[in-house]
Amino acid sequence: GQQLNQSPQSMFIQEGEDVSMNCTSSSIFNTWLWYKQDPGEGPVLLIALYKAGELTSNGRLTAQFGITRKDSFLNISASIPSDVGIYFCAGQLSYGGSQGNLIFGKGTKLSVKP
């Protein structure tokens, strides 16, 4: 099936640092979504992107829909301890039918630097 390549797989953050992660694919997507999952919880939607080139912010989080429609980026500025968790990207190939289902990346795990 379709795959999203999400990187990095994991990273350690120190409070105050900026964080970047991305998802890439060989396919063109109509929609990119970014989710965060806290331990023992379900994923929560952070940002939704619908147009190539779109740049959207949600507080300290900023995400971009790549101009080629094959990638997306998520940046977290001035990280704080509660940013730890797993971040997932998800893409939608087209609207409706099975192609409208989300395809998820494998996640980026953020942990606090010891």
Add this chain to the structure above:
Amino acid sequence: NAGVTQTPKFQVLKTGQSMTLQCAQDMNHNSMYWYRQDPGMGLRLIYYSASEGTTDKGEVPNGYNVSRLNKREFSLRLESAAPSQTSVYFCASTDVGWGNEQFFGPGTRLTVL
């Protein structure tokens, strides 16, 4: 609004036992989904229901059945559990239309011995 609720939160089964995972949403969403999450694998779609009265297979449907009981409820059944079905199961829902912004439940953690 409770959003998406799932029961039970935890379950331990023996190989060959059957069980049903329950999911309900109170957002009047048309579409509902069942995913499984395994370490390092992300979320994989098991079955989905685009609207009341319809169900379709996702990426990993083998060993599972589903029932869309009504617009609110979508259940997932394991007829004969296997250790390979040890996983965390998430239900999600979304409204019809473009974007497919899905809302997730808290998950059911299933162990099959």
